[in-house]
Amino acid sequence: MSIIEIKNLTKSYGNARGIVDVNLNVEQGEIFGFIGPNGAGKSTAIRTLLGLIYPTSGSAAIFGKSCIEHPEVRKELGYLPSEVFYYDGMRVMDLLKYSDSFYKKDCTNRIKELAEIMDLDLKKKIDDLSFGNKKKVGIVQGLLHEPKLIILDEPTSGLDPLMQQKFFELIALENKKGATVFFSSHILGEVQKMCSRVAFIKEGKIIKLEKMSTLQENSYKRIRIEAKSGITKETFNLGGVSDFEIKGDSANFIFKGNINSILKKIAEIDLRNISIEEPDLEEIFMHYYAKEG
Amino acid sequence: MTVFLRELKANRKALIIWSVCMILGVMGGMSKYTAYSSGGASSEVINQMPSTMKALLGFGSFDVTQMSGFFAFLFLYLELATAVYAALLGAGIIAKEERDKTTEFLMVKPMSRSSIITSKFLAAVVNTIILDIVTLVSSIGMVAAYNKGKDISGEVALFILSMFIVQLIFLSLGALLAAFMKNSKASGSLAAGLVLIAYFVSMITSLTDKLNFLNILSPFKYFSYSDIVNGYGLSFIIVILSILLVAAFSASTYFFYRRRDLKV
Numbered sequence: 001m002s003i004i005e006i007k008n009l010t011k012s013y014g015n016a017r018g019i020v021d022v023n024l025n026v027e028q029g030e031i032f033g034f035i036g037p038n039g040a041g042k043s044t045a046i047r048t049l050l051g052l053i054y055p056t057s058g059s060a061a062i063f064g065k066s067c068i069e070h071p072e073v074r075k076e077l078g079y080l081p082s083e084v085f086y087y088d089g090m091r092v093m094d095l096l097k098y099s100d101s102f103y104k105k106d107c108t109n110r111i112k113e114l115a116e117i118m119d120l121d122l123k124k125k126i127d128d129l130s131f132g133n134k135k136k137v138g139i140v141q142g143l144l145h146e147p148k149l150i151i152l153d154e155p156t157s158g159l160d161p162l163m164q165q166k167f168f169e170l171i172a173l174e175n176k177k178g179a180t181v182f183f184s185s186h187i188l189g190e191v192q193k194m195c196s197r198v199a200f201i202k203e204g205k206i207i208k209l210e211k212m213s214t215l216q217e218n219s220y221k222r223i224r225i226e227a228k229s230g231i232t233k234e235t236f237n238l239g240g241v242s243d244f245e246i247k248g249d250s251a252n253f254i255f256k257g258n259i260n261s262i263l264k265k266i267a268e269i270d271l272r273n274i275s276i277e278e279p280d281l282e283e284i285f286m287h288y289y290a291k292e293g
Numbered sequence: 294m295t296v297f298l299r300e301l302k303a304n305r306k307a308l309i310i311w312s313v314c315m316i317l318g319v320m321g322g323m324s325k326y327t328a329y330s331s332g333g334a335s336s337e338v339i340n341q342m343p344s345t346m347k348a349l350l351g352f353g354s355f356d357v358t359q360m361s362g363f364f365a366f367l368f369l370y371l372e373l374a375t376a377v378y379a380a381l382l383g384a385g386i387i388a389k390e391e392r393d394k395t396t397e398f399l400m401v402k403p404m405s406r407s408s409i410i411t412s413k414f415l416a417a418v419v420n421t422i423i424l425d426i427v428t429l430v431s432s433i434g435m436v437a438a439y440n441k442g443k444d445i446s447g448e449v450a451l452f453i454l455s456m457f458i459v460q461l462i463f464l465s466l467g468a469l470l471a472a473f474m475k476n477s478k479a480s481g482s483l484a485a486g487l488v489l490i491a492y493f494v495s496m497i498t499s500l501t502d503k504l505n506f507l508n509i510l511s512p513f514k515y516f517s518y519s520d521i522v523n524g525y526g527l528s529f530i531i532v533i534l535s536i537l538l539v540a541a542f543s544a545s546t547y548f549f550y551r552r553r554d555l556k557v
Contacts, residue, residue: 050401053554067401075403081557085394087303101295102402141398 001064003028003149003180004049008058011048018044019204021058026182026197031175033195033212034184041204042184043082046153050079062149075103078147082154082184084138086126092137093122096144103145114140117170118163132158139167143174150174152183156190168194221259222283225266226250226273236265243283254279296399296409300386300416308420311378312427318374319428322367323435330358330441348499354519360440361448361522364432371428372456372513373492379421379460380484383467386413387550388477396555406551414468414543421460429453448521455516455527458535462512463488465542472550 004026011018019041026032036042047053049060051067051074059066065073086095093111100107115122118136126137135158142150150171156164172194175181185191191198192212200208225231231251236244240257249272255262266274329339339347339357355362387410390396399409432449467484471477495513498504508514515531 047397047555047557052396052400052557054552071405072403074401077401077403079397079401081397083394084398086398087299087393087395098295098299099398099402102404 001028002026003030004032004060004062004182005064006045006049006058006060009045009048009055009060010057011044011053012056017041017204018056019048019201022201022204022206024199024206024209026180028180029175029178030197031171031181031183031195033191033198034182034201035186035188035191035198036184036201037186040201042186042201043153044204045201046151046182046184050074050077050151075145076148078142078145078150080135080138080142080150080152080155082157084134086134086137088127090126091122092120092124092126092129095126095137096122096141099141100144105145107144107146110146111140111144114143114170117166119166132160132163135159136163139170143170146174146177146179148179150179150181150183152181154185155183156185156187164190220279220283221255221262222253222277222279223255223262223266224250224252224273224275224277225269225271228270228272231269235269238262238265254283294412296404296412297416300413301419303389304382304385304416304420307382308423311375311424315371315374315424315428316431318371319367319431319435322370323439326360326363326439329363330360345500349496355522360436360442361445364436364445364449364452365518365522368452368456368518369513371432372459373488375421375424375428375456375460376463376488376491376512377485378424380463380467380488381481382417382420383464383469384471384477384480384484385467386417387468387471387546388480391556392478394557397557400555406553407547410468410547410550417464417468418461421457421464425453425457425460428456448524451521451527452518455518455521458532458539459512459515461539462535462542465539465546468546469542469549472546472548472553477556 002025004024006022006024009022010020012020022041022045024045034042034045044053045060048055049062049067051071054068061067062077063073067074090098092115096111097108100111111122114120118139120133120136120140124133126134129137135155139155142152152171155171156167159167168190171181171183181194183191183195195212197209197211199206227249230249231246233244233246236251236253238261240255240262242254242256244253245251342350350366355365357363357366390399400406429450432453433446436445436449463484466487467480470484471480474480474483491511492513494507494511498507498511498514512535515535516527517525520526520528
């Protein structure tokens, strides 16, 4: 059984687009990345999955059950929304206790432990907290009942780099303990660090679903060459080359495809220098969005 | 249970303010009784008033120079105020999670929307009962302080009981509006507006018998207050019909809220 199962899910708001025919499976123990620019439909997909909004067609389930028909499946769910809002006049501890009261187990020690890690003052009023500190409340709130499925919507916005680091360590630890993690982001670096698989969403549609390893390993190379004599664009006029830039005697591009074919081409040139690197996800992402989307 | 307690706590401040207002309203209203009952010129003025004028002021057929008649007259204003409270409360309990953007907190808990609404309804009914007890106690106290004739505590209790039923109608109507309207934030103003419209309808139908069919639109006219004044009590059938109306509004609230796309 998949922990998250989304089948042919479509959600439209009147005439406005939400998401179109999304298919996804997230397996036990995975850290799954959900990547796309703002407004691509990430939050819509998550909210439909959690039963906050109704699908126009298709289905979404966690632990094999729809959250709308079986709200009790959410007892093993921890959710961090992209923007956290809480009740007026509540102190951090009151809010966390209120959250705790829905799960039928006492998590006071766990709350203290998490607050310690995230450096969060439990006695403060939530209204007085900065955006980043509210986010920390959201993180503790999402993790305090040790859920088996953690869904994070843009988790790091508002956190400083040090806190981001701590946050990712915390998530990695939960994952090690057996939690499945689904997390959406528009920042590729953070997904790259953690995820085992990643889905790209653009304008409401999943345009690519790939293992992180396949994405990074073979298919893409960032190549920089410097030649003794001039390079022309025509030399590299073959399939798989993109983002081609030429500056005097040096060229810079991303290559996708059989590495031998490009090396043969390069071998024809009298080189002064060459570097071949793994492109970061950002570059792959841009490449995809520019071309296939 | 946990939502119920949270809701009581969240509504506490408003309840205290309304309770104080009701006490002041009862005190202020009853202090006028001496002027109406003292006989002489002012009683003469009231007796000379044309019946339309009396109806608009809310006297209608009551003899406001008697305590029971005067209380019936004052009661209309108490009922109007508490009906506004109930309508705002009903709309508020449903609309507040979206208004305060706390849906993404509450609605991902392992609880169905129906059970969340049930807790909220219970908390709102408790609030309403508290406000009614405050109104009842201050009314009985103030009536006793000014009354020189026979004791009317029994009638006052019946008045407040009828008020509670009218409040339940507006409470469930407010909740229904909030569950049904796309922009649930506006439901409170609309519900309060409907209370005022119902009140004006009851004023207009007091002017003439020809428009009595409009009374169905105004819960303020469901119970006959002259029956209470004259010692006939509440009509059992009207009580049952009112409760059925409350049940219908509440059931629709569940129906629409369960199907709602929650805003975040």
